[in-house]
Amino acid sequence: MAIKVDDISYLYERDTAMQVRALDHVSVEIPDNQFIGLIGHTGSGKSTFVQTLNGLLKVTEGHIYYNGEDIDGEKFDKKKLRSDVGLVFQYPEHQLFEVDVLSDVCYGPKNLGMSDEEAKKVALEALESVKMPKALYKSSPFDLSGGQKRRAAIAGVLAMKPRMLILDEPTAGLDPRGRDEILGLIAEMKRALNMTIILVSHSMDDVARYVDRIMVMGGGKLLYDDEPVKVFRHVRELEELGLSAPQVTYIMTLLKERGLDVNTDVLNVKDAAAEILAHRRELHV
Amino acid sequence: MFDSITLGQYYQTDSVLHRLDPRVKLVGTFAYLISLFVVDSLPGYLLAALFLAVMIKLSNVPFRYIVRGMKTILFLLIITVCFNLFLTPGEVIWEFWIFKMTREGLNFAIKMAIRLSLLILGSSIMTLTTTPTQLTDALESLMRPLKKVRVPVHEIAMMMSIALRFIPILMEETDKIMKAQIARGADFESRNLIKKIKSMVPLLVPLFISAFRRANDLAMAMEARCYRGGEGRTKMKPLVYSSKDRVAYLILLLFFAACIAMRILF
Numbered sequence: 001m002a003i004k005v006d007d008i009s010y011l012y013e014r015d016t017a018m019q020v021r022a023l024d025h026v027s028v029e030i031p032d033n034q035f036i037g038l039i040g041h042t043g044s045g046k047s048t049f050v051q052t053l054n055g056l057l058k059v060t061e062g063h064i065y066y067n068g069e070d071i072d073g074e075k076f077d078k079k080k081l082r083s084d085v086g087l088v089f090q091y092p093e094h095q096l097f098e099v100d101v102l103s104d105v106c107y108g109p110k111n112l113g114m115s116d117e118e119a120k121k122v123a124l125e126a127l128e129s130v131k132m133p134k135a136l137y138k139s140s141p142f143d144l145s146g147g148q149k150r151r152a153a154i155a156g157v158l159a160m161k162p163r164m165l166i167l168d169e170p171t172a173g174l175d176p177r178g179r180d181e182i183l184g185l186i187a188e189m190k191r192a193l194n195m196t197i198i199l200v201s202h203s204m205d206d207v208a209r210y211v212d213r214i215m216v217m218g219g220g221k222l223l224y225d226d227e228p229v230k231v232f233r234h235v236r237e238l239e240e241l242g243l244s245a246p247q248v249t250y251i252m253t254l255l256k257e258r259g260l261d262v263n264t265d266v267l268n269v270k271d272a273a274a275e276i277l278a279h280r281r282e283l284h285v
Numbered sequence: 286m287f288d289s290i291t292l293g294q295y296y297q298t299d300s301v302l303h304r305l306d307p308r309v310k311l312v313g314t315f316a317y318l319i320s321l322f323v324v325d326s327l328p329g330y331l332l333a334a335l336f337l338a339v340m341i342k343l344s345n346v347p348f349r350y351i352v353r354g355m356k357t358i359l360f361l362l363i364i365t366v367c368f369n370l371f372l373t374p375g376e377v378i379w380e381f382w383i384f385k386m387t388r389e390g391l392n393f394a395i396k397m398a399i400r401l402s403l404l405i406l407g408s409s410i411m412t413l414t415t416t417p418t419q420l421t422d423a424l425e426s427l428m429r430p431l432k433k434v435r436v437p438v439h440e441i442a443m444m445m446s447i448a449l450r451f452i453p454i455l456m457e458e459t460d461k462i463m464k465a466q467i468a469r470g471a472d473f474e475s476r477n478l479i480k481k482i483k484s485m486v487p488l489l490v491p492l493f494i495s496a497f498r499r500a501n502d503l504a505m506a507m508e509a510r511c512y513r514g515g516e517g518r519t520k521m522k523p524l525v526y527s528s529k530d531r532v533a534y535l536i537l538l539l540f541f542a543a544c545i546a547m548r549i550l551f
């Protein structure tokens with residue numbers, strides 16, 4: 001399963017004075033089983049981009065191919081696409097509506113035509129994947145804490161057994177602990193469920209530790225698309241976009257600028273420490 | 286998803302009409318609506334249409350945009366015309382099954398269609414060029430005399446401006462929740478009525494919850510800033526008439542006089 005995005009653009013409020021070009025000729029390929037971070041400043045077009053991927057927004061120009069088929073083609077089955085490409089919106093807890101958590105998670109599978117038992121089975125699996133405490137399955141979704149609500153909402157999409165999961169700013173509005181929990185959970189889901197995950201965020205620190213590939217958006221354009229370490233080499237350009245590299249990258253870049261010949265391609269504190277210690281000699285000079 | 290609802294939504298651009306005092310526009314729109322019932326002849330309607338055409342030109346809003354908004358109420362227009370066409374008693378000129386079209390009905394229906402179209406276009410010119418805030422400011426200012434008879438003018442205006450302010454917010458919210466549920470396999474386009482009603486639950490429950498949450502937040506924020514009604518409140522942008530507003534009033538007066546003249550002449 002792969003998605004090929006071919007030169008797409010998206011315009012909001014087309015043909016009015018308020019017209020916005022939210023996507024500007026974006027081309028990209030998304031293969032199977034990759035963990036991708038999609039980064040960009042607020043308003044750079046991230047949400048618009050992910051909504052075009054599962055056909056919620058119809059692209060103004062260009063084409064999107066799913067397994068070689070044009071998703072705007074006449075015979076294309078959009079419902080299948082939407083179950084294959086699960087999209088968790090920003091603040092997904094706002095979409096909860098059922099009387100209890102379990103029924104809410106069953107909503108998606110039932111829409112796909114599963115029987116009550118089947119739906120319940122996949123819902124229980126999904127709730128387990130997001131580590132929802134069993135005691136809460138029968139409580140009202142509105143009584144949960146912020147982090148729990150979000151997990152319930154993620155389970156609601158996960159229960160549809162998507163082959164690709166897109167999470168739009170899943171850490172927005174959470175405290176540092178809730179944030180780390182959700183990110184850890186996503187990384188774990190990636191390992192356990194073997195699917196493609198696109199993690200949308202405006203914080204490099206969020207994604208740097210986990211992903212295989214980073215796509216950077218700015219002004220509706222795809223500016224960088226590479227392995228994390230290679231993207232972080234553009235620290236200064238990222239800053240101009242209102243983004244920042246992970247903090248260790250800054251330290252390493254600064255050290256290098258001051259004349260210490262360290263490798264700046266490190267992503268975590270441990271590697272950074274090792275790298276600096278390896279250059280201990282130069283430090284004394 | 287709501288791209289088609291442009292009827293009466295503020296259109297941001299710069300024009301003479303946009304810069305006019307909102308009170309002039311409000312009074313002007315009322316005068317125009319009344320004038321549509323004052324004139325009662327073809328030349329009269331031509332005059333009214335001409336006046337409107339000039340206003341549309343002056344408003345700098347693309348004509349295409351205005352017409353697109355009209356589409357939403359085309360249905361209403363057609364129904365009205367049909368009712369008048371077939372249900373007015375008089376001399377029958379065309380008959381089919383139980384439907385009898387009468388000469389009086391035809392006359393009346395044409396008049397009605399012209400009137401309604403001009404009426405809707407006329408009032409949408411006002412809302413297209415005036416922000417909801419300006420509109421309620423104007424209303425508050427024009428209704429001020431009513432305060433003497435203990436009408437809570439400020440409160441009414443405040444309620445109106447909050448309601449108007451929330452329309453786009455709730456629309457955006459609806460759009461978001463709808464998309465989120467479609468992503469979970471919801472089908473809002475089903476033809477089956479029962480299915481359709483059922484599919485509304487996952488949309489309406491979150492929408493109501495969010496509306497109440499927003500109302501609560503807003504009330505809290507207003508209280509935190511010591512809002513306690515209109516007593517002694519001042520405005521950041523007080524409404525002041527300038528010379529172009531006076532000219533606009535004069536033009537309105539001339540137009541209205543012309544309409545009355547038309548009524549007497551034809």
Ligand SMILES: Nc1ncnc2c1ncn2[C@@H]1O[C@H](COP(=O)(O)OP(=O)(O)O)[C@@H](O)[C@H]1O
Pocket residue numbers: 012013020021022040041042043044045046047048049
């Ligand atoms: N419903 C909408 N109507 C009009 N413009 C929109 C709408 N949604 C987003 N935009 C505009 O499109 C651009 C990209 O928005 P978005 O994709 O939400 O960015 P991000 O998710 O990166 O913050 C922004 O300039 C935004 O103002």
Ligand SMILES: [Mg+2]
Pocket residue numbers: 046047048090168169
């Ligand atoms: Mg966004």
